[in-house]
Amino acid sequence: MTEWPGLGTAFWLQLSRDLRLAFRHIGQAANPLMFFVMVTTLFPLALSPAPELLAAIAPGVIWVSALLASLLAAESLFRQDIEDGTMEQLALSPQPLSLLLLAKTTSHWLMTGLPLVLMAPIVGHALFLPADAVPVTMLALLLATPVLSLAGAVMAALTVGLRRGGGLLSLLILPVVMPVLIFGARATDMAVQGLEVAGVMYLLAAVLLLAVSLAPAGMAAAMRISLD
């Protein structure tokens, strides 16, 4: 029997390669973040700079922008690898494809999801979100953005074989991530009103656990279909 490197090594190798590639194209990787910041800061300009109005719509604006930013990012997740033949090589390696795709998704989240979490305080400030609600919003985004990335990855794996899968991809992802949007925006809203948010947070955490455990298998199965 041939011996090959373990799962941890494979995960780390794939993750570090994708991060290195992303850093060599930092402009492209920063696109979703730019989108998030632009959309959220356009609202005060377009509506009215009245603090009461902005504070009232802030939870919705932040969460809808985060959702759309991650939708925007999902399209490019596997496309490059399919086009240059890298994905075939991953499918033909002795490592489980689900693990490698999970590593790819992790790197994708680090480049597109995590920056949204870190940018939330600044965006919140621009929208007059009460300071008390900012930590809750960040934590909720920290739980929700990986779910958005994972759901996006499953659907991207499914549609990557199609010529123009972009529109279809959004249609497929939106229903799946709707609960995340509802609970996330609710968490921020409840924090603004000074209510207890633990229940919503637990729900978001549960959704994240479900996504982490199920999505990799789904990605791998979908990718094998796309490669066929």
Added chain:
Amino acid sequence: MPQNAVYLMSTAAAAAPALLSGKSLELWRGERRLFTGVSFELRPGELLHIVGPNGCGKTSLLRVICGLTLPETGDVYWRSRKLQRNRADFHASTCYLGHRESLKADLTAEENLVFQLGLRAWLSAADIHAALEKVGLTKQRDVPARSLSAGQKRRVALARALASGAKLWVLDEPYTNLDIAGRELVDRMMSEHLERDGLVLLVAHQAHGVAAGVTRRLELG
């Protein structure tokens, strides 16, 4: 157009058990049957040269054998076990060189190999340098793949096969874009690999330069 594969066998010794075999493979693409009744056996130290006109399904057959595409009927066996049950071991023993070189344009030749081979074998930097030297790319080691010529990219892919330590090489048109010296390099690599009891699956329109006796031919279409 229904086609039957013709299987020609040279005088290779049939003593050792077949390491890789396919039994009555059939593949459809949409409404078209690409091939049917394709069977083959490959023992250590043997080369199978798959030939046929454009579009007759040579690359598809390679993808079926590698497990990327599921055949309509038939099975592929590796070490006498069905491929689907033996996937990790088969993939660890196989190096597939497709039409595309699977290189990341932003990574150097060396980085590309480190990341690709790291998933399948424990390799030191020296192993990878040795493979790159063998294909004549010592100077281009730190050049991003986007600056390499088509032939040089093909050579990086050949270096991957050399360093992979794989038992089975699956080569889809390895001569493409290579100069005369490069084509001789491919022949030499294959001969040496066969001498080490390796297996080669080759799709190529031109004749290969490997000594007869260990080579078989499979005609599609």
